[in-house]
Amino acid sequence: MKPLIKQTLEEVDTKSGRYFALFIQSLILISLLTFSLETVPDINQQYGAVLRVTEVILVGIFTLEYLLRIYVADKKLAFVFSFFGLIDLLAILPFYLATGLDLRSVRVFRLLRLFRVLKLLRYSDAINRFHRALVIAKEELVLFSCVTLIMVYLAAVGIYYFENAAQPENFKSIFHSLWWSVATLTTVGYGEVYPITIGGKVFTFFVLMLGLGVVAVPTGLVSSALAQVRAEDKQ
Amino acid sequence: MKPLIKQTLEEVDTKSGRYFALFIQSLILISLLTFSLETVPDINQQYGAVLRVTEVILVGIFTLEYLLRIYVADKKLAFVFSFFGLIDLLAILPFYLATGLDLRSVRVFRLLRLFRVLKLLRYSDAINRFHRALVIAKEELVLFSCVTLIMVYLAAVGIYYFENAAQPENFKSIFHSLWWSVATLTTVGYGEVYPITIGGKVFTFFVLMLGLGVVAVPTGLVSSALAQVRAEDKQ
């Protein structure tokens, strides 16, 4: 019995293992859907009971899966404290904790349920290659992240000096200006804060010319590292 | 007679084939133009009759082309159920179906006419190379699409918790927040929904720093795979 369960739970290459993995992944998607539906006021009022029953069933199955995984693990403690062991626990713990606590704190704990999404990634194969690409480009990624942060900060300081007098509400402090800086350098540009002085506009021009290159480089690094990993695998 | 028609219809390398292909492509462009012009209220009122006559002529030519293609095909049934065989049929079918039905349903069927656009791609050569690039980068593209979807969802959940209390209308539920999430992570940033709480803004910053890299990587993958295919062809 135990070897069969072990095979179903841990070996995705086998037929039973593949079906079980698909089953669990479907349940995770359903649990995310119910979680989202509960936040819609109208649906929560009308179908609240249905959603809560689904919740109990889902947590029940996830608990059973978690206990079985411990049961079949060769090193039980190692599994419990492994990355996915902890995620599996975090996915069900809030439910049991919430029953003994008041409603407010439940809300915060619920966010942990989102870690379930990571279980979706458990069985993927291409992740390995992505991981190696990150290792290859690690130093450059760290450097460009630092430079990006510095750039975002410098842009905020600069625009604060140019726009603070003209728009004291939108650019009240460097921290307020940081919001503009983030929205601009990522080119999102919501458009609720933007420079109106000539100095601020010229400054924005230079910031964008310099900044866009820096902010977008990490993407190029990841994709060229991935191409390299692919080339290595081919040889 | 038949071999000549066959050559004109199927062999784009010959002189007559090239002219015929150009002729059909021009008609497709004209049919897209009339389709678009019909949606302009003023033009539809004044020139509605002209547009409808053009429509009849165009569908007539497309029907003739479709019948001739069946006539010259070696395996007639195989052509009818081939990708472009079905598209050719879908491009003319709505017109014949619409005459027997009331006007409302016509509108829905008309959308199928857009498949005509795909005929434009029929004769292209570079598609083959693009197809091979997609095969090379397939697994990474699937992985990054999944991670993008997860990221969009997690961003929506996060912003919902930060902004729901402050902007109950814009961030009513996780589904409403998804719209913000899509507009932000693609850097479109329409600017009709944006975070106003400090928590929401800091969260947006981290989401963008992490998310932009992920969302933009697939593009880099496609172009580096295309460069690889080009290099392979050269050797």
Next chain:
Amino acid sequence: MKPLIKQTLEEVDTKSGRYFALFIQSLILISLLTFSLETVPDINQQYGAVLRVTEVILVGIFTLEYLLRIYVADKKLAFVFSFFGLIDLLAILPFYLATGLDLRSVRVFRLLRLFRVLKLLRYSDAINRFHRALVIAKEELVLFSCVTLIMVYLAAVGIYYFENAAQPENFKSIFHSLWWSVATLTTVGYGEVYPITIGGKVFTFFVLMLGLGVVAVPTGLVSSALAQVRAEDKQ
């Protein structure tokens, strides 16, 4: 005398040629500045006379340069009808045409003065490499440009069907929807038109997921082709 002028005008590698090229480029920049300053209402009223005198002097120098270039050219007619020969002529012609015509038509002709900017590129070296990169990636660039155009059109048709009923003013026809389509797929997102129906928002999500990859690929193609040209030059 003539060989000296020829050397100064045509050979940028020599000392006198380099200084002359720099001198002409400075004048082009000044002429662009005066052209821009004339459009500022306040400045045009106060300093209009100064700007017009500068204009006369600049056109005088450019005319002299053009005549000298014809004078030193080995094949005079070939120069006059060469790309840069025509640009040099177009840069000065509007001024002489305008004096004999009324003021309205001058405005249109003035736009031709902008071709002067292209003279800036005359002496650049890296252009050659960029040209070769374009040749390498030509077919892919044409394909992706076509697919981009089709995508922009399909997105406009789709959003028209979803949003026309809810926002008859913003999405009046497919042509009006094209504007939304362009602003969205390029991620500019001005934010004056955006979908408000659930169907329109879900459609936008799919359009962006598919479209962003397509629209941004050409950039990656150009830069990888440039890297290839650089590698070829190195060997």
Next chain:
Amino acid sequence: MKPLIKQTLEEVDTKSGRYFALFIQSLILISLLTFSLETVPDINQQYGAVLRVTEVILVGIFTLEYLLRIYVADKKLAFVFSFFGLIDLLAILPFYLATGLDLRSVRVFRLLRLFRVLKLLRYSDAINRFHRALVIAKEELVLFSCVTLIMVYLAAVGIYYFENAAQPENFKSIFHSLWWSVATLTTVGYGEVYPITIGGKVFTFFVLMLGLGVVAVPTGLVSSALAQVRAEDKQ
């Protein structure tokens, strides 16, 4: 004694050197934080005294570090006039200058403190590789920067002619149009200025189709050059 200080200050590979570098970097981050906090009106009123005391302590430590660096330098004058020597001086000078001047001018000098951020980069290793990548792609980067500037200018001229009559306030002159041009070609799209005429919209479409490729190419150049440097290092 002196060799020990020299080792701590200049050799980051040793244990004491690494701890000292980390200590100084933390102080720089703290000094940036106090600088930012001073701009928040509420915090400046309540905790102004605390921030100013922290300021005095930080400048004291930075001054001590600067003097020690001169003391241990082999060529003292060379250090003082080196890039980081000047930055270290600029980081403390405004404080001493400000005490003898009135408060207004202090504000301007304070901006120089931002150069401290660059000290963060002093000890980084990956910068060297980034520097080599810039050298490799230098000519292309200069070319594309020039073309980008020309494009931004041409787009501004074009939109000025299309929109000036319809929106005399937003597109008052070519200089006003430049702001639209920058926000559009970088795809930030704040949305406070956008074309409303049909001509202006069609023009924007063509500008974006051509311009996006050009503006985004430098990023691709940097990342492919970085990949090349990495490949060279590996061999």
